[in-house]
Amino acid sequence: MKTTISQVSQYVGQEVTIGAWLAGKRSSGKIAFLQLRDGTGFIQGVVVKAEVEEEVFKKAKSITQETSLYVTGIIREDERSPFGYEMGVTGIEVIHEAVDYPITPKEHGTEFLMDHRHLWLRSKRQHAVMKIRNEIIRATYEFFNKEGFVKVDPPILTGSAPEGTTELFHTKYFEENAYLSQSGQLYMEAAAMALGKVFSFGPTFRAEKSKTRRHLIEFWMIEPEMAFYEFEDNLKVQEDYVAFIIRNVLENCALELKVLGRDTSKLEKMQAPFPRITYDDALALLHKQGFTDIEWGDDFGAPHETAIAETYDKPVFITHYPTSLKPFYMQPHPEREDIVLCADLIAPEGYGEIIGGSERIHDAELLKSRIEEHGLEISTYQWYDDLRQYGSVPHSGFGLGLERTVAWLSGVEHVRETIPFPRLLNRLYP
Template identity: 70%
Template sequence: MKKITIQEMPKHLGETVKIGAWLANKRSSGKIAFLQLRDGSGFVQGVVVKADDEDMFLTAKGLHQETSMYIIGEVTEDSRSSFGYELQVKGIEVIAEATDYPITPKEHGTEFLMDHRHLWLRSKKQHANMKVRNEVIRATYEFLNDRGFTKIDSPILTASSPEGTSELFHTKYFDQDAFLSQSGQLYLEAGAMALGNVFSFGPTFRAEKSKTRRHLIEFWMLEFEMAFVEQDESLEMQEQYLTYVVQSALKNCKLELEVLGRDLSKLEKIQGEFPRISYDDAITFLNEQGFDDIKWGDDFGSPHETAIANHYDLPVFIKNYPTAIKPFYMQAHPDRDDVVLCADLIAPEGYGEIIGGSERVWDYDLLKARIAEHGLDPEAYAWYLDLRKYGSVPHSGFGLGLERTVAWITGSEHVRETIPFPRLLNRIYP
């Protein structure tokens, strides 16, 4: 008898198979028991009929939530379920009995669920979130590999801040000071000078005391750097990339998105060619919409980003922010000295910035001056300056916050549900 996963069931219609599963839930009448089964690959209903085997029926009725077992049954079609199949159970072999499982089908508070995150991951919606997260990662690798990108692993421990901020986690590196990385970008620039188009994917850390639904202390960043690429070319790559992963999620995770109640029409519109507006025009738009709290030179807050993106009902690029509010490494605008060649991509529906990128300063003297202007230690950035001394070229890059992007794709209320074990201002357990 073939042992399969729930996900493989459509390939075995009419066959009797064996599946290792946990009991997610159950209900029964006097004659039939319906077992909601999960195995990590998916969820399916198992039907146990009393008339077929009374002892097995009694076993089924006595099972507790999250008991593990091997289930033997025939795969049949079920047009009433979103999965489209169910299992006519012919045998149950209990592996490990579970009793008093703390997360029952009733409503639980968020803090309780977060305290039991190691178990909450088993629920249908959290399972769906993790499946979509995995698909975004898989599609990213596929997209970049098809376009000749090389993965570069940047260090997590660094001697300085890529963006010159104080929102860093400090640690001791033997007898030196070190910080947990907030970005691998500077190292990716070195990689781009060696390998052309490169990317990294790993955890990043921000010691930012924020409690909003958009923020995590530890999150995963996808970062991309491209040699001989200027800013407008980078924006085209960002459009192509985001369209690719969204459409891949629609194609390969439609069932999971439906479980999460996502409005698929919102995602079906993501086809590239995103609106592009200047920072100047964004300020004008916000003032016209009654946002009197923001003026030229200010950074945008959540309400401002939401208003802009919802106006277009699509992701929108906001281009050319003021030099004073952006990091030292961004290339100056060719016609203005008060803005830089950069763009943030803002997602609609209140999810905020999901991509930030820029063309990088590639002139040695300008970069050296920028480092001094920002009060940074030139010695700490000597290696970064070397990249401009030896064969410098125009280059651009961008970073995408994975959890915030997955939250937007899935329609999740909070980014904490899009990472297996979130680290928040008040949470480092479990």
């Protein structure tokens, strides 16, 4: 019976065959322990010299790291194993022998591991991070489908910048200028006017020359937009969504979190509702904590966000930022023109902003004036203005950065480990 490691619980006491790679091994004179992986998980294969043919034990002693195999054996429960099962090996068939695998059990530097990212992904730690990433994606689709959202795919090549910044990757689109998308938001607003509640999930690009542990050049965003949703409605969806993915990661990735040494007691506290603090109050809090150099109208950096987050044991919304700090499309506060109806959701433990969202401007004249104030060409955004001309409604949305969320939930320090092949300021290989 051929099966996978993830399915061995169904075959306790039975002999099965698994296609696997040798992740590592140790042996004595009479017994060999094979660490096997097949993509679905890791399991230990135990080869006892007295219980197998001489050729089988000889293979067990000589096979090299990352050699591919068909391993046959009896599945048994094992309380000492984090996985809960092991295999009593009865047969080994070598498919392809790996020679001089470069990533050995010794310590390797980060640059070496990044140069060998295509192989580093095979390690138990990286496997665990990718499984958590996959669970967040799976839970994302479940949440939005359950809530009646429609998946819409915005274009990756655009003719303008959603946030009016210069941090764009430029390319030629035949005779026109084009840019790699930094957000699908504007297109999702158009989709919301057609379909009510929509979400996108796709790659975005920022030509930002940053080397911090929170930044990638190419990253993935989940971007919902909702017609007839105002500021408070928007925050409620964000809370429910984040709480949902945390719950699913805890339930479905317990083994992976254990492999990574994640303190899950912290994640178990992350239930909605989440605390809120206005920009004004956050600024006062920072001044009390000794950040005297920051003034009203300044944006918060990583140290500021961390200091604010440490005041709480849950993610915290920082709301109502100054208008001058935010993109042109954000709805102003009804009683204060100097602030907008927006919020950033800051993750605890120093992981920073994972969500940025706002109510969007729905008045055509106000939108036009904001476009002009930001020095943008109104003709470029004519289609976006059309959304306000033909049946405009209050609407809101947000964007969640997948990689920062993966880093937070898995507890890894740097976002480069949270995407299969990271694109960094000085890295385009492999």
